[in-house]
Amino acid sequence: MIESLSVTNYYCFKECTTILFTAKKERNRVLDNSFCGFTTQNKINILKLAFLLGNNGAGKSKILSAFDTLQYLVTQIRERKDEPLRYRPFAFDEECLNHPSEIELTYHINDSRYVYNIKWNKNAISEESLKELKTKSSVVLFHRWYDEISDIVKVHFSEKVQISDNESYIISSSLLKNNSVLSTIIKTNISHPLLNSQLLFFMTGFEVVDLNDIDLNEELPDDKTEYNKQLKNIICSFLKSVDTNIMSYEKLKIDVEYPPELLQKLKSLSDKQEAELRMLLRMDEEKHIVNTFHRLEKSAGNRRGRLPLSEQSDGTKEILRFLILLNEAIKKHKTIILDDYSSGIQRNTLNQLLKFFIGASQNSQLIISTQDYSLLDFDIIRRDSIRFLVKDAAAEAHVQSINLSLLHKNSSLRHYVSKMNVYEQLPNMDEALFVELLRMYKNMSEE
Template sequence: MLVEFRVRNFRSIRDDLCLSMTASKDKEKRDANTVETGITSLPTLVRSAVIYGPNASGKSALIMAMQFAQIAVRTSASLMPGQPLNQAPFKLDAKTSAQPSEFEFTFLLQGIRYQYGFALLPDGIHEEWLLVYKASKPQVWFERKFDKKTEADVYHFGSSFVGTRKVWQQATRRNALFLSTAIQLNSESLRPVYDWIVERLVVFGAGSQPPFEQSTSWASSAVEKPALLAFLGAADVGIFDVSVHKRKQHMLRFEVSDGEPRHAVSEAEVNFPVFLHKGPGGEAAFQMEEESAGTQRLFAFAAPLIEALNAARVIVVDELDSSLHSYIVRFLVELFHRPAGSSTAAQLIFTTHDTSLLDANIFRRDQVWFMEKNREHASVLVPLTDFSPRKHEALERGYLQGRYGALPLTSDFVPGEKPLGT
């Protein structure tokens, strides 16, 4: 389970920004919306978090930061030597534009808390660290810092970190993460950290959704199809059955031969879902393109969401409500708000503009966050709890009245009038 994610100096985020999933001592919806960890120093985590804010406030930047850090962990060891890193610092400050971008995940796995992070510039990794809490006091497994004077990385390894550490260190290039390199060289001790970031964390940025292939594959599986149909039935989209048909699809491939660009067309069979609908006058099969954008999106998310719930993954979605009715989004959130007998659970983190979800019947006060920009145009993330709302306060009305900030400040527009400053 995610405990917190920190980021600094990335896109519209200048200063240290932290999204925390740590629950407050509030007993409201404790059984449904939180999970007990069994750890004294970190007793309870929330199962979901929702982030509100105007357009261009930085909500997407936060989600992109998670995705950027995840991709760096997955791919950095495969970069070519000397290949610059694709840093995206805060550009509206001359100081920060030349400083490293920082990312840090803190998460729980099998009762152990891990705190892993790194800082980078285009010329390489400038810091990397891993702390492991098997007790209240952290064990420093490794620390790495770039020394500008010697132009070399300086490593410190803790006694609790086992394996061929020097071999992994020597194999780690300036533009690669030590974690990624050690995994390529079969580090078993670091495998849980890598797998959590790469496999258990699932991030969908703005305008994206899962490919249809997984849900389509489930539709042809006798084991997984019942869960898929139950999910679609519960969401009330009118689908009674899903079958899988093969279609021939032409693939256009470009390549360079003898210095000349060429293209080739190939044909392949691709699986496509077909949806059965029933009405008073009969039944009919619908192709994917005949379904609404919302139904297509819901079908794409079906298998990944069910799998996340079963495997205790963390799902992060920018603009979850895109093409989905408020009640469907509420239905998806409530799938994560269910008591579980273990100390781990799936989590859902998402951004939205749907203020109808700002409802004390859905979320605890420690699950709601607001993103806005300060006077320096840097993104700031503020929890609802900072405003000390009353227990039964009308959260949606309070937000729309400006009580919590994070609203767009529009002004009068006169067609034909010149912009200010011209």
């Protein structure tokens, strides 16, 4: 689970800005025993569900993009040392353009707590380090830095890592200035329990997801395994519980006919090129289509109606995608990030989805950036789970949290956030300017 994220000199974040995903000392608005809003790991209460709110352009998407940037820097292998890195420093201060960007992530893997820090510019990763955090101290596991003058990358592993001299030498000699230590583990195929667990976390432990990218025809579970049968039953039961009228569904294998031109092109390629193209187009994977079954009145002459999933409402398909997403987070102990999420799901149903996640998850998280303040009406939402992104007059973004002493636990959270601009999270509307521009537009001459 992720405890905190810090960014410095990154997009609109000039100074070091930290967003915490930890809970404060307050009770949920529903029973803690059944729907506790946090998980305690290594004596720290980490939120299962967190929200980022803010005006357009306040920095919500930019701070969440740091998760993608981390995965890119840490896990991708660059074969050439002159390959440039993604580098987006704060643009409105010339000094920042000559300084590295920095991201720091504090996270938990099982019973251990870590902090990973990386600094980089367009040409190189200037420094990175991994520490294990103890209750009152920390242990450096590795420290890597780039000497720009001598154009040499150096890395030091502590005794805690228990890495052999040979493995240390292989990593050091293979490390390019624009590759991380952990990506070099992939490149050199070194098997080391601690380093491999770190690499696995950065590859699969968190993900920024677009719900529309989930292919329901392929991702919905079928009846082939006992687990899939049980999961399918859970999904169908949830649909019934929120009154969708869907009783069940079937997942059928279909044959895909590819254009003759494509098949002819494949014949002209080498075996390796053909295999790569087939993999890219997922040609050798099974393809499916899903049909849903509905309750019908007896007067309709049939007690069960059949309908292709493609003809379902967008809201129903979004419910299904959300359930698939939640299952992935829960079963893989994963942090899922939804950026700029605006739901087409009916409010009571969305509340049940979030409640399902809180009740079923243990070591997983859901981080949502949104401008949909109606979510704050849900009884599952904690006051300490809200983070505001705001920009100041110098175009610098900052993170703020609700001062719990200013908001009674029984007060309307939605009203407080959407009406009371305490944290300057709402746009400052200039009505006089609006009236003037409307007048100007009406008076524009048509050419």
